[in-house]
Amino acid sequence: MTSSTSGTSPTPSTSGTEFGGFDAQEMVIVHRAFRRELRLIGELIAAVGPGNVKRAAVLAEHFADLRSGLINHHEGEDELLWPPMLERLSAEERKVVHRMEAEHQRVVETLDAAAALVSTWASAADTRTRDLAVAAIEEHRTVIVEHLDDEEAHLLPLAERFLTAKEFGALGEHFVMSTPKTKLFKYFGMVMEDADERERAILLGGLPAPVRLVWRALGPRLYARTMGRVRATT
Known part of the structure; x- marks a missing residue:
């Protein structure tokens, strides 16, 4: 399909290719987890007393996991x-994608x-360093929440029109x-x-059947144990 130079391009229609046909709600669910965990990690770190390096190590590992997950998601x-x-996309619509690219850089x-x-x-x-870290996490959280809000409001509706289900599924x-x-x-638990x-x-529904079975049998219990360590207050 040739992109239109007008403000809004038509929904693509290419022989043999089915654009759309999927619900981008899955991305919104993922975003919700990042919003929650970045809020909680700042609160948890702020509550750590001076010299408690054992507790600090647990939270630092969790923050590293959040960082890895977010980078992985955005690289996809x-x-x-x-x-x-x-x-x-049309020239006007491409501006939304370019804005997402710039926002990703600020997030990083x-x-x-x-x-x-x-x-x-x-x-x-x-x-002292704890308080600086908490402030930096809050600054990052402000940036990422603004980006996720923007992506959900303006990018995902375009994705549902101009991507195939297979293309969108490749992200997961x-x-x-x-x-x-x-x-x-x-x-997955988050x-x-x-x-x-x-x-x-x-x-x-997006998981292979064997993975679904393993998750149902073991996943919730393992996740509860992991997050119990992270969210402990003592």
């Missing part, structure tokens, strides 16, 4: 979603700044393939935590 978008969309900058401070704090658990496949297997249940019944069905 950069590599798999933006290129086909840029080929199909604030995320890296927070990660450096969390790592430094974890070695001694001193109060990329995340699974790029994630250490020991961390998959943790990430996404499932606040999902309602319909959303849980969407998430589980």
Whole structure:
């Protein structure tokens, strides 16, 4: 399809290719987990007393997992979603994708700044570095929430029109393939935590049948144990 130069391009219609036909709600569910966990990690770190390096190590590891998950998620978008969309969108619509690219850069900058401070704090658990880390996490959270809100409001409706279900589904496949297997249940549990019944069905439906069985048998218990360590207040 040739992109229109007008403000809005028509829904693509290419012989043999079915654009749309999927619900981008799965992305919204994933975003919800990042919003929640970035709020909680700042609160948890702020509550750590001076010198408690054991507790600091647990939270630093969790923050590192959040960082890895977010980077993985955004790399998937950069590599798999933006290129086909840029080929199909109008000039005006392409501005939305370019804005997402710029927002991703700002997300990385604030995320890296927070990660450096969390790592430094974890070695001694001193109060001064703790407070700097908490402030950096809050700055990052402000940036990422603004980006996620923008993406959900303006990018996902375009994705539902100009991507195929297979193209959109490749994002989840990329995340699974790029994630250490020991961390998959943790990430999936974070996404499932606040999902309602319909959303849980969407998430589980995207898993191969053997993985669904393993999750149902072991996943919730393993996730509860992992997050119990993270969210402990003493």
